Amino acid sequence: MFDRRMMIKGAGAAVGLAMTAKSYARIQGANDRLRVAVVGINGRGQAHMSAFTKVPNVEVTHLVDVDAAVLAKRADEFAGRGNARPRTERDYRRLLAGKDVDIITVATPDFSHAKIGVDAMNAGKHVYLEKPIGIAPAEGEALIAAQKRTGRVLQVGNQQRSSKETRQLLDMVRSGELGEVYEAQTWYANNRKSIGKGQVAAPPPTLDWDLWQGPRPRGQYRTNLVHYNWHWFWKYGTGEICNNAMHELDIARWMMGVAYPRTVSARGARNFFQGDDWEMYDTLALDLNYDDDRVIRWNGQSCNAMRTYGRGRGVLLLGTKGSAVVDRNGFELYDLAGKMVREVKAPAESETTGTVGEGALDVYHAGNFVDVIRGKQQALASPIQEGHVSTTLCHLGNMAYRTDAMLSVDPATGRPSSADAMKLWSVEYEPGWEIRA
Template structure:
């Protein structure tokens, strides 16, 4: 099992026992090497490439992207670091035909996540799937069914589940160190800029716009949509809640031992750059209230980077014996008077608010999937059923915001009781590109 002692501290953290990918072919057991294909290499996919390359006897052999310019650039950068030149693939379907690939990682825009993961599992591949796991909760339900049917391993990319420091805090909470945890306050702060006013135009020659749209109904290309601003359009994105709240809400409910709340409410608005094309909130307060009265709150500020407790993101747990603050890089304990009692700092750091988000946790999380595939452990850090619950909490925040209502949920499935809420539980697809189990 990977642990923090195997990672050297720093932004470019590498496994202490790692060697260059070129060396793998010369070591005993190279024929047992796991071969990885990364789909979507413009943003978060770079962290996937880096993490899997650092694992012993694992090789990134294929890069997949619908943008030929980005694909060539990333392949060149990868080879320049001393790695064997990867095969570049334009259409993921051709890649899935290869029996030489064991693991597929998905780091595309949100609207592709569930479709790619399902097709990969059906092709016999194991999957590392970025959050959110889908555009809507129904896609998470489909992923659970396909994973059970195929028996493939599916790791959801909420990498803080592989943090040894967060797991240490979880043990302390279970042991009663903080008493009863009655509330978790979570937050995210960034200073995103305006996306401006775009216009419809012909897509650039290096981008396959039809394939980029994939499962979504076809529409015109827009000048300010690709590569990142799709996050803020309802047709392709899921907003800051699914983009970032997923991490902290997941940690909060995990350490509190919670699943679906009784009610979900959200107050959000566009406070900055109101004249641009950003369709969603940039400021949102999300409240999850559980049947026993415990609460989880997320405060999202996309365009106001004011930190809390010196952190751009994190979780504050309030307990009857004390409190704790945790983020990707460690935790702190406090008594009821707010006096610091203990501070634990991660041995190797991880990025917190950048768009690539690279760090040591990526290596741990990817390593956990590899260990499960090789039979060294049976426990995925973030299996699909857990990832679905946490992703659904984020979708429910969006649904509450979009319907302007307080949602009352089925505690077993997370489904809202209102017909208006259930209308947003699923989406329509381009014919022939449906996401289904």
């Protein structure tokens, strides 16, 4: 049980979740039709709804959202596409005690991801959890502890790990085709607009404001906060780095075979719309420095959509024998003279910089998750241990930015030596909403 200042020790950079076929067979209902409840359906949850309807012998039976207007709209849309009309619910906790849901997918705001995920596993449900996995690193540690104790299957929603093309490139990197990969450059570019100046007001009648806040200490409703702009407020959001960099940082460190760095530095600023309520940077340069002078870099541009290598997001791998550029839709190989020598494109495209992010990779990722539940595959594409490392890299970037310091990091645990940074390792909770792993 965790108090309001949750701290969990001993969760390191473990490798992927693996279980024996016999242990899969013991999962209750493994061979039955799996019933899915999608929690949080205004944005990314729409991709969950679509993906799980395309997985064999799986049915989306419940939609959950704290906004009644959103809930009614999505239920109508879902039924209008020929699906059985789902049951609707405002509070996810009402689904936990029943036996009519096997899987809970979580696409709510970042600050409630870990709470819902832990609660669902404690109730015996399998969980598909959007990134970032939590608002602070301690929440990732809680998820690892809960998954280990309950034995439930927990897939993190960084869907590019299910890309056949990305995995093909991974095999090539591991076989030495690029030589020693000494640097990865990653980026994200968008042209987000001003969020303006909000006002304290009564919440809309369709929105359960108390329930929307979930585990965060209670505050007043503001007119420019819901449904998306909470991303840019420190109380509720995790910035562009957790919102988007987690995808590319995850692929970069996967390709390079690294986990936590030794030092982290970040330079950021609010360069656009400086008079609005946006609390965070809109521009951030991150450096993660590893042993042997290896480095992963991220360049985040929230309000300047200048593309790199023709892409709004992606990863450049620099090696001693060649280089590669990879994103969700394929990769390109280059020789040391910078000449492209090979191009591989995905047969079906996935969205890159939109807020829903829907595409073929969602179906592959959901399919892998379901196959592990049923025992048809042994390894998750993105187990919680791996998702925790990649999410923590993003949190460390925020810590370096907020403390205005280069952080020295324990490469075994990801914990910074800075006392100021460690104050951000965990968060306080609204009484009654503590996480119990």
